[in-house]
Amino acid sequence: MSEILVVVEATGEFGVKKVTLEMLTLARQLGTPAAVVLGGPGAADALSPKLGEYGAAKVYAAEGEEIDGYLVAPKATVLADLVKRVRPGAVLLASSQEGKEIAARLAVKLDNGILTDVTDLAADGTATQVVFAGSTIVKSKVTRGLPLVTVRPNSLSPTPAPASQEVEQLTVTVSDTDKLARVVQRVAEQKGSRPELTEASVVVSGGRGVGNADNFKLVEELADLLGGAVGASRAAVDSGFYPHQFQVGQTGKTVSPQLYIALGISGAIQHRAGMQTSKTIVTVNKDAEAPIFELADFGVVGDLFKVVPQAVEEIRKRT
């Protein structure tokens, strides 16, 4: 069976992101998964145990300032060299900003097709994509080169399959052209213990109806009770209620959790674009005619400042 390269997404503290485990799970259906760690010094040692748990029989590692100190170009160069050498059956990256950017450069370097936001990949290379704000399902295929796809987080459930594991350090030879965009500062912002928005199984979002920044505490409280992430509509972000990185929608993040709770969100196309492939949708809105009700599995017409505190109290009672 051919090797399927999975480019690892990790957090700054060397935590393996859930999407990586999803990609390893998908890769096992296509061939033998091999993880590729492209990161700062020590990344491979820190990440390998978890990668092995999910079936990475091999870990290719390229580490160091040369890789980590610049935007994606060095990573794409290392990956292109590896692809040319090992001739994998497919290359999977996360459909994150960085994953897409590495894939973009790799596609040009190898003159290879690329498919993004893939939710499934079959053994014959046929990919499933959801496009146009979740309204259209597309089956597509790379026709030049190998299947080079970026996988949308939360597209499948990761399952463990422990593999014995070998780590191979890659020689890093990056050119000056790869080092044109230098990272001079990385600033971590406090985000507490909440899961990352695109990876969360539960997302609780607030919209214009939340009224002000202070009231978002209510959204956060419900999210924390359910172990979820907090999102916001564009209207709420534009009004300054919540920071932009939590925006869900056409010009923000696309999420596809098991449970999406929309509070005070009318459900404009801008917002639906980012959340309508969620498995279960629940909403609270005082406007009975709000379009969000058309997609909600369960909707409460009412004042969110009455309904949500009562729901919070009820959940506490039950747990």
Next chain:
Amino acid sequence: MNIVVLVKQVPDSGADRSLRSDDNTVDRGSTDNVINEMDEYAIEEALKIKEAHGGEVTILTMGPDRASESVRKALSMGPDKAVHVVDDALHGSCAVATSKVLAAALGQLGADLIICGAESTDGRVQVIPHMIAERLGVAALTGARKLTVDGSTLTVERQTEEGYEVVTASTPAVVSVWDTINEPRYPSFKGIMAAKKKPVQTLALADLGIAAAEVGFDGATSTVLEHAKRPPRSAGVKVTDEGDGGVKLVEFLATEKFV
């Protein structure tokens, strides 16, 4: 500074969009076509840099004849001129081929700074800025929420999952922007009138030294096999709060095993 802004005409993201049944490309005939929203932020950023540092702003677009409407609209915001790459053979081009065409046009324009939206609302693929940078051998500073120009040094602040990072490069470079970077101006009446007289150069593939077989369906590196409308979500249960809405909500969550 010679600034080129990439502009893409897309189907209105507020409308019901679809792929064509005959050739699986984006259906541009059944909806209004507009400037990709994020590109307006790119134009605004270019105009601000020109106002502060001098230079010239050129719009570059690749698209069918009707994309000329979006070119005029873009020019009405204030750029100096435009280049429209238009050729029947381009229909069906993949991202890899598109980047080849745009890079060839940019090579002719000799830009110091290339600014574009971080993604388009139709494909949301986000790969073009890095593909162009890779082809031109220049830096790509992507996803900017803030851009500072100091001589030939560009500094960008970009949002990341965990916070933000500051990235720097020298010109020439590609910068892609999110809608957090500025507030685009509305075209003035004067701007709209002036746009009608601004030069728009059209370029065909032959002008760029690219063969028809390298682009379009013939040159595509990927293909759409089939597409279907996702079954619309059906509305579920809707209850009106009569003092027990919160409890009912939790009861629903419990039946679905979320609590």
